Amino acid sequence: MTARARPLIIGAGPAGIRAAQTLVAAGLAPIVVDEGAACGGQIYRQPPVADGRDGRALYGSEAAKAERLHRGFADLAGRIDYLPNALVWNLLDGTADVLVQGASRRIVHDGVILATGATDRVLPVPGWTLPGVFTLGGAQIALKAQGCAIGSRVVFVGTGPLLYLVAWQYMKAGVEIAAVLDAAPAAARLALLKGLASFPAIILRGIRFVADLRLRRVPLYQGVTRLRFEGASRLSAISFEAAGRSRSVDCDGVGYGLGLRSETQLADLSGCRFEFSPRDRAWLPVRDAASRSTVQGVYLAGDGAGIAGADAAERAGERAALALCEDRGLPVDASRAAQLEAELARIGHFRSLLERAFPFPAHWVRDLQKETHVCRCEEVRVSTVQAVIEQFGITELNRLKAVSRVGMGRCQGRICGTAAAEFLAADAGLPIDRVGRLRAQPPVKPLPLSLDDEHAEAAE
Structure with a gap:
């Protein structure tokens, strides 16, 4: 100590x-x-x-x-x-x-x-465990920290400001952007007009990203549903529905995220x-x-x-x-403290506008196929989760974890926790806040199972 x-x-x-x-x-x-x-x-x-x-x-x-x-x-x-x-x-x-x-x-x-x-927030979709599928944050880190792209022909999919930012960054780096797929409907963008007077620089920067993508003739789709990543042993295409039509785009990399x-x-x-x-x-x-x-x-x-x-x-x-x-x-300095609190409240108001402009697509869980993995660490599929919910009448998330092993793996529910809660709420017909939250337990991330003598002495 x-x-x-x-x-x-x-x-x-x-x-x-x-x-x-x-x-x-x-x-x-x-x-x-x-x-x-x-x-x-x-x-x-x-x-x-x-x-x-x-x-x-x-x-x-x-x-x-x-x-x-x-x-x-x-x-x-x-x-x-x-x-x-x-x-x-x-x-x-x-x-x-x-x-x-x-x-x-x-x-x-x-x-x-x-x-x-x-960290990135995602929902499982068919094929999301294929090599070539990255989170938006992961795609950005690869470009920013390592100076490399996640593919030569990339699709960015999800919703939120990060979606357009990362797509724009890849485009500026010279990567071919096959498409940008946004889960949010176009009408939701009207919420941003309320923040234009207070946060013009941020909103205009986002408009610029979209305009630059359009100038490069990047296909942009909004209100995307029924997403599916295709491929035998590796990602080769993405299929989806938009504007009432089924579509498919060939690609070898995907950046995927539904906010943070x-x-x-x-x-x-x-x-x-x-x-x-x-x-x-x-x-x-x-x-x-x-x-x-x-x-x-x-x-x-x-x-x-x-x-x-x-x-x-x-x-x-x-x-x-x-x-x-x-x-x-x-x-x-009391005046500085008060100023910070006022600025944080102002930013919080804008954050609420962003959430209305880029709503989380909770309805996607209704389209999950039975073979889709909800928890990739423990390889728990939708069919298993549905079966234990029905068999045991489960309505609480930690109970679902105990019975199905969802959230027991390496990520401790960081990736699958959101999806498990959304799926349980939808299946049980409950509001999302009624199914509870996964309780944290140490260690919060994986640790080595053993230490050498020097390390063991240091630990003591």
Whole structure:
């Protein structure tokens, strides 16, 4: 264990970086733990080695923000303890269990800021386990961090702003875009008009992405249903319905995503209270305007407590750090805290408009075929889930997990949890908030089964 308790920040994306800067400015020396090899999170991910691309090539119009955060975090060297490539796999009673270089360390902390970020949200569709099918985030990481594409002729499918951003990024990189398929109907875009006056730059940037894709004659389809990825041993085509017609597009790569889902496992292990968010269609840890959770000394920042984007994450990270300082009796600029809360509320309103413009296609679960895998880790198919629901009269998600093994695999429900909840709700005829949520348990991600002698000694 560490010799003395210090603040702990989990995550070094926009929220974690701003939190660290704020704590250091207040005279504290936080410990920052991050799974990435370098700071930036998913949105501002840095290549593992320099490959000649500048910030504009990597981050587009967000290059200035990315470079500012990278430089700001580098300036903290010597004033924080930074553990990259490290996994926090458990949190309990003021301690964090961390896997670092194959050894497990237990870190005592005096206040923790959870800036755990988000991952892609998907629903299973026939063929989604074929090689060549990637999530949108995975496709973006391949391009941004590795400088490679997921195919030579790629289709992007799903809904949400990320769909058009990644398609545009691939197009600008010279990859052939075979089509962009959006689950949201065209009429839903009218919701964005209400945000044009307050967030013109964001909306106009999205319009530009779509316009550029159309200029390159990329086929764009909206209101897509009955999606199916085709191929024998690898992806070769995608079939779907749009505007009442069945269609098919040949491709060798797919980027697929239905928005993002918050990483909430550590908040759960910390004992935070959760509430269902109709907007996010998910159970989220409760936080107040100052980013305090319902557990003393636990603060929530960024997309890990509700999807709102990188700008909101920066502000929430700073506000969480100010709340930690307040709770320690340190002086805090009250006007700055109030400004951050007002900005976060404004961004939250825009986030609600985005959700109406890009609604989650929950109705897709009604079209799932019996042979489709719901849980790819445990290879549990739709037919198995239907059978156990009917046999045992299951109406609660953890009960479904216990009986069917959905969510028991390597991802611990990160990928299949959304689908299992949606499927159970639809099959049982219940509102989605009535079927509950998967409970987190340590380790939140896979760990080595054994350690060598050196690592075992370090773990003790």
